[in-house]
Amino acid sequence: KAGVTQTPRYLIKTRGQQVTLSCSPISGHRSVSWYQQTPGQGLQFLFEYFSETQRNKGNFPGRFSGRQFSNSRSEMNVSTLELGDSALYLCASSPGQDGYTFGSGTRLTVV
Amino acid sequence: GQQVMQIPQYQHVQEGEDFTTYCNSSTTLSNIQWYKQRPGGHPVFLIQLVKSGEVKKQKRLTFQFGEAKKNSSLHITATQTTDVGTYFCAGFVYIPTFGRGTSLIVHP
Numbered sequence: 001k002a003g004v005t006q007t008p009r010y011l012i013k014t015r016g017q018q019v020t021l022s023c024s025p026i027s028g029h030r031s032v033s034w035y036q037q038t039p040g041q042g043l044q045f046l047f048e049y050f051s052e053t054q055r056n057k058g059n060f061p062g063r064f065s066g067r068q069f070s071n072s073r074s075e076m077n078v079s080t081l082e083l084g085d086s087a088l089y090l091c092a093s094s095p096g097q098d099g100y101t102f103g104s105g106t107r108l109t110v111v
Numbered sequence: 112g113q114q115v116m117q118i119p120q121y122q123h124v125q126e127g128e129d130f131t132t133y134c135n136s137s138t139t140l141s142n143i144q145w146y147k148q149r150p151g152g153h154p155v156f157l158i159q160l161v162k163s164g165e166v167k168k169q170k171r172l173t174f175q176f177g178e179a180k181k182n183s184s185l186h187i188t189a190t191q192t193t194d195v196g197t198y199f200c201a202g203f204v205y206i207p208t209f210g211r212g213t214s215l216i217v218h219p
Contacts, residue, residue, distance in 0.1 A: 033207075042210075042211045042212065043154070043209040043212075044209070045206050045207050045208070048206070056205055056206045058206055059112065090153060090154070092154075098156075098159060099144050099156030099157075099159050100144075100154075100156060101156065102155070104152075
């Protein structure tokens, strides 16, 4: 069974630009969540989607947004990029109340 | 807001020695999950604990959830070089809050 697929794997953007990251969950998993991982702040929850609805949101500014499509695929968007947004962005899927299966992540570098 | 403290930050052990990492939450949790992340990799789910005082074992790994559901531990017996990585706990109230992780270094 295919795992969680994130694209692209690496991305370099300029400060002020916007970026969209994509995540395809494991087939049958309706919950998709996004995380930011940095050496300074560790692993932080961004938001979770279930059946196209945002179920929970972490403590991030409104520049961070996401959505989920009817096939459970999800996208995350960051607008007006700042240098501090450089991080590994991880997507994870879950069938419901169990643990998350993480993708390999998208490493975003903002210059 | 909710905080999850995890100690120690690093642990060096000789192969064959035991290892323990601890998580403490500022609030009562509904459940806690444990993950392992190898260097350069992504977190991999290990286990979920839900009940007060729960103890679960996976081969050489033992997971405990405190009676007050505010603390948890992961104990590895007789470490092996394949145990190298960072172990994270994630405490759940409405959203997951991750500990900073404990990096385990095993010396052969």
